[in-house]
Amino acid sequence: MAYNLLKGKKGIIFGALNEQSIAWKVAQRAVQEGAEIILSNAPIALRMGELNKLGEECNAPIIGADVTSNDDLVNLFTKSQEHFGGGVDFVLHSIGMSINVRKGLPYPENNYDFTHKGLDISALSLHRVLQTAMKMDAINEWGSVLALTYIAAQRVFPDYNDMADNKAYLESIARSFGYYYGKKKHVRINTISQSPTRTTAGSGVKGFDGFISYAEKMSPLGNASADQCADYCVSMFSDLTKMVTMQNLFHDGGFSFTGVTQEVIEQMEK
Numbered sequence: 001m002a003y004n005l006l007k008g009k010k011g012i013i014f015g016a017l018n019e020q021s022i023a024w025k026v027a028q029r030a031v032q033e034g035a036e037i038i039l040s041n042a043p044i045a046l047r048m049g050e051l052n053k054l055g056e057e058c059n060a061p062i063i064g065a066d067v068t069s070n071d072d073l074v075n076l077f078t079k080s081q082e083h084f085g086g087g088v089d090f091v092l093h094s095i096g097m098s099i100n101v102r103k104g105l106p107y108p109e110n111n112y113d114f115t116h117k118g119l120d121i122s123a124l125s126l127h128r129v130l131q132t133a134m135k136m137d138a139i140n141e142w143g144s145v146l147a148l149t150y151i152a153a154q155r156v157f158p159d160y161n162d163m164a165d166n167k168a169y170l171e172s173i174a175r176s177f178g179y180y181y182g183k184k185k186h187v188r189i190n191t192i193s194q195s196p197t198r199t200t201a202g203s204g205v206k207g208f209d210g211f212i213s214y215a216e217k218m219s220p221l222g223n224a225s226a227d228q229c230a231d232y233c234v235s236m237f238s239d240l241t242k243m244v245t246m247q248n249l250f251h252d253g254g255f256s257f258t259g260v261t262q263e264v265i266e267q268m269e270k
């Protein structure tokens, strides 16, 4: 069901790779709610070609940008300003990558070149996007910026590896930049801490199947799906949530505040 929550709004969505991607669902949902969007992803992801399908469906231009490149981001915001004839009202940062995870290097044995690269892509990129947008005045008054995160920023999930540190840094950037952008232009910046979700990035984490069913059993409402995450993102982009900023918002069916559940106790007693 659509409510026209984003009628007249314009946005940039980073990170749709394939139909499983959380950003893919957010793009579809935002357009259903009346938004006009631009899709962006790393040049290597664009070469896979899947994004063209979403671009056509959403009538959205696709503009490549490696989020670790200032030049790419300036180019993206310049083209976005030309396309929309002004600034955007919302931005989704749905980006994450750890080479240590990919190479299966356990946390105590992390390679620091890989750590730097993963931090740059997964966390510092939010600062880079915001700094570029601020310099170019590319986000409108009362704009809304969201980045996706995971509870490993607060609690230890060993196989999440250095992504846990990246997410802690990402959440901190949302708070710190939220102060400055809020003061300057009433732009609000939040992170959404999503349940484990079957996507390319999610499934890269070792033991993901066990991980996802444990979370399902530990959440009174069950795991939140990518579609439900898209609903939440849309509400955060809308004018109904204007005074929410600098928050880490758990979208996890109650997992974050549950100590134990009956299902888990029964499992332990077997």
Ligand SMILES: NC(=O)c1ccc[n+]([C@@H]2O[C@H](COP(=O)([O-])OP(=O)(O)OC[C@H]3O[C@@H](n4cnc5c(N)ncnc54)[C@H](O)[C@@H]3O)[C@@H](O)[C@H]2O)c1
Binding pocket: 014, 015, 016, 017, 018, 020, 021, 022, 023, 041, 042, 045, 065, 066, 067, 068, 093, 094, 095, 096, 097, 121, 148, 149, 150, 193, 194, 195, 196, 197, 198, 199, 200, 201, 202, 203
């Ligand atoms: N899947 C989960 O279980 C889960 C849970 C909580 C949070 N998240 C977060 O959600 C976000 C989206 O991930 P997803 O699960 O939809 O997986 P995904 O693999 O579909 O999305 C990750 C995206 O990051 C993009 N990316 C990687 N390097 C980039 C670069 N240099 N420049 C620009 N883009 C780059 C990829 O191309 C891809 O589109 C990530 O921040 C992830 O950490 C995922």
